[in-house]
Amino acid sequence: MKTFPFIYNQPKDFLNSLQWKDWADFLLGEINPLFSFTETKAKVIDIREETADSRTFVLRTNRNWKGIQAGQHFPVSVEIAGRKVTRFYSLSGLSKEKRTLQITVKKQAGGLVSHYLNERTQVGDILGLGAAQGDFVLPKTLPNSILFLAGGSGITPVHSLLQDLKERNFQGKAKLLYFSRHDKDIILQDSLDLLEKENSWLEIKHVLTDIKSEEYDFGFLSKKMLEDFAPNWKESLVYLCGPAPLQNSAKQLLAGAEIKSELFLLPNQRVSAFSSNGPKEVSLLLSHKTVQIKGEKSILEELEEIGIFAPSGCRMGICHTCVCKKKSGAVSHMVKEEASGEGEENIQICVSRAVENLELEL
DSSP: OOEEEEEEHHHHHHHHHHHHHHHHHHHHHHOOOOOOSSSSEEEEEEEEEETTTTTEEEEEEEEEOOOOTTTTTTEEEEEETTHHHHHHHEEEEEEETTTTEEEEEEETOHHHHHHHHHHHHHOOOOOEEOOBBBBSSSSOOOOOOOOOEEEEEGHHHHHHHHHOOOOTTOOEEEEEEEEESSSSOOTTTHHHHHHHHHHHHEEEEESSSSSOTTEEEEEEOOHHHHHHHTTGGGGSSSEESHHHHHHHHHHHHTTTSSSEEEEEOOOOSSSSOOOOOOEEEEETTTEEEEEEOOOSOOOHHHHHHHOOOOOOOSSSSSSSEEEEEEEEEEEEEETTTEEOOOOOOOETTTTTEEEEEEEEEE
């Protein structure tokens, strides 16, 4: 504790004040941008084109990386126009090489980081990583039968789970029903083909939803499609990852089955019956500013549209980087579709929409 300016009661307090790790990180970064005492970083060592709008990035992490399980996700940070921005991506594959992993990123409509990674990131670039999380993983004791349902970029964690099954010498049966818009939109197709060819326990069926092709089935998930491909689905552990319509349909058809599902949606990708009742005044108490926002999008998005960039990370309510104290006024949670009270509380501005005039500690 510091009693007076520049007077410290304990030597360790003085040493801490020197912030030696920050200086050490700065110096290490000058030697090699991957080096750091405190930060987890990764170097892009390979990039593979998957489709016209998706790429696989092979990353080699520094020694601060704590590891990951197949199926989990983790935050990836890049600096864009001088601002650090973070998004979560699922592991799409592990390598036998130490501290080497891969993510597969598909451009999302309006997706700042997904477009940056696909269009600007090159081999040799350094990305920031955070700790792995999520329970979309295989159990320690593998079941005899597993059914995977995936759509679009939802194939990425499923692909890593299939690789995990291969590494664990899986002795049961696994089936993958994978939905893509058209035949040129199938992500990780070469690797999926190879996995199926090398592992007799795996059967994959590709289904196209937008443009027909003679090589593949066509249509959306239906009871008949499910019964034809996986008649024993009731005895299977089901892994489900893909867009909301696929998830909703699958959960209805698979009622009674044991399902593990994962769905990442930005707030503006969710369907909502909410309609704004007019602009809202937002007082930013720490910045000594009062601004007006429309109350139609997340507070984070609307502040950014008028040039105010608050701390943010995943932008989908996972990482809590954007939490701030609301001193007064009400917001609605865009994911839970719940309204807050009018009193003081911490809110996540990336998933909160202004319902009334607000006072925020920003």
